[in-house]
Amino acid sequence: MRIPIAALIGLILTAFYFLMAIFAPLLAPYGMAEVVGGVWEPSSDAHLLGTDNIGRDLLSRMIYGGRTTIFIATAATILSFTTGSVLGFIAAVLGGWADQVLSRFVDLLMSIPTLIFALVVLSVMPVTVPVLILVMGLLDSTRVYRLARAVAVDIEVMDFVEAARLRGEGYRWIIFREILPNALSPLVAEMGLRFIFMVLFVSTLSFLGLGVQPPQADWGGIVKENADGIVYGIGAALYPAVAIATLAISVNLVADWVLNRTTSLKGGRG
């Protein structure tokens, strides 16, 4: 198996960010909320990326922030995929009323812009990490639901599913043994893209002040804290922006590659 160069770059960068997130306490030179210098110091040997708006080490903030951002995005993606795809498959297999009720409810949720919906919900709920994950995951699962249902409806009419029905198989076997293995490749590819949306989503929320609460670091929050510095020519806010952009691109490269590989493969369904 040859990995194309673009996918390889994507894989390396993605792995880099994930390893950084996992081993954050070992890698970070200073504590996350430790004030170690002056305000917006330029980069030096002691502080590779300089310091932030209240004198914390920016590199340490970036590493811990990456950990929070990636953790929330991953957890929310997993939540949105499990709920979305299971409900989507159920709607496709059951059809009729169950499908109508689920689909119309999802349409209803999707008719409200996700960000505004999230802001409304978060403004009345206590903003903690579990609540954040729950809100993001459930709101995003509507998109996954639509994809999973569309894919499953196509598979559901195949003769092998009919054969399983004629055998008397229950819904559980049909969903998890007949449909899921054949729907997996488009879902996995979509998962990469949705993960990126999650990263952007949590960063946006934090930037607006309704996401991760200080002193906890996250990339969106770091942009917010240091946004004022741009006026004085201090680029501290640009580091998290670059991190978000490179993570987005590299995960996309990997997702593209997965999608290409699985849809062009002879024998397997796309």
Add this chain to the structure above:
Amino acid sequence: MSDLLEMKNLRIGATVYPPGEKPHDIEIVKGVSFSLEKGQVLGLIGESGAGKSTIGLASMGFGRGGVEITGGEVWINGRDILKGGMRGLRALRGAEVTYVAQSAAAAFNPARKLMEQVTEAALQHGRCTKSEAEARAVRLFDKLGLPDPETFGNRFPHQVSGGQLQRAMTAMALCPQPDLVVFDEPTTALDVTTQIDVLAAIKDAIRDTGVAALYITHDLAVVAQVSDHIMVLRHGEKVEYGTAEQIINAPQEDYTRALVTVRQIDHPEKAPAEPVLTAKNITARYSGTRYDVLKDVSIDLAPGHTLAVVGESGSGKSTLARVITGLLPPSEGQIDFAGRTLSPALAGRSREDLRELQMIYQMADVAMNPRQTVGTIIGRPLEFYFGMKGRKLRDRVAELLDKIEMADGFIDRYPAELSGGQKQRVCIARALAADPKLIICDEVTSALDPLVADGILKLLLDLQKKENVAYLFITHDLATVRAIADSIAVMYQGKVVRYGPKSEVLAPPFDDYTDLLLSSVPEMKLGWLEEVLAHRKMESAGH
């Protein structure tokens, strides 16, 4: 040079990407040479993968996606078209050489009228003016026996029948007055009763216009009706070449002989017995429609017997299968099976009902989950119905594989790694695994090559003898019916028009529809087409 088309040592290759292996190059056509004179028809025949379509397209200098002409020469009208470059090919295609595809329904643009499409190539190449081309198209429509030739071209593709569309496509190919027409399985997708008209129309048109033709098909009986010469191909190589007469009456090679004698299985009819399945007065319609697809259908079937349900597409034969399996509850009627009355809907049937009534599908490709191994596919009914596990399960799967004449090494393979015939065999094993009393076979051989289909039919008969299982055999192919049936139900427009033991149904006096159906099945002899048409003309004159 008097030859219109001459292929010298043609070689065609492609790159394949087998799952789990490195991509590599294979040769699809391995050095084929032949020539074709003006006004002659050469039949190319062979099973799928023989390279017949690839050779047909190569005569236009074209290789389908990923296929490349790697060697040899193709001479048309005294020039080597492979050396002419793209510009030369463009002048050739649609002018000197034209093409008739298998599925006319997919080959026409649904958004444009037939006349525009039929005359397009002639106009594109500046072969004549618009009015000339249209006049020629009308003449061709008339010659091909299309209704209202003057106004036929004003219709859209969806407004004409499949057989008419195939004839319109022939008109499209003939309109630029080409020297050579490539027919790629032009009647394969049609019902037998339609096929005969299209075949006659094509044959007349070829004779009247004096073009040369390559006629590609897998059905030797069909090609024998239209060709002067026949070339038998296998695995990209020439097996035998000769006049149509020689190939049909005195084949030299074993492979050709096998093709000529295909479907001559001798199957004596069994004595009548108490039925295991009785369907009484079934009437059914699909939900949301107001049209009965089945009208008062009654059939019965004895244990270990085969009932063939015959009819053209749209006759309701597959719907009958759906009703019996419970997928489509009938609006009226009752189904008795193995001494009990079956619930009309699938949900109301017991596990025992489901186990004893199995089904085999037409397209083995989509009837198996591509992500399950052969072992899982065959093993699941054993696990599901009999609770088998582990060693016992694996042994039973191996035993079933043995019954379908496959080695137990196949147990860990995926469907994509099997040939078409093997896939259908695995589907048979899956049905057998449930130890059923009745298997519904829905066109199980129609997607297969004749020799492979033959093997499947023999296997089914053999298994029937050993397991005493009854078959409800749905097919449009009367040769298959002769080979396998004990009794026959002929269906037409949702009704059973003729029903009884094989010997009675296939013996005169016939009703009109059965007569039409029977006489439309191509026979493996020269001049059959003319005989049938002459016979029909006489009959209609007599009325």
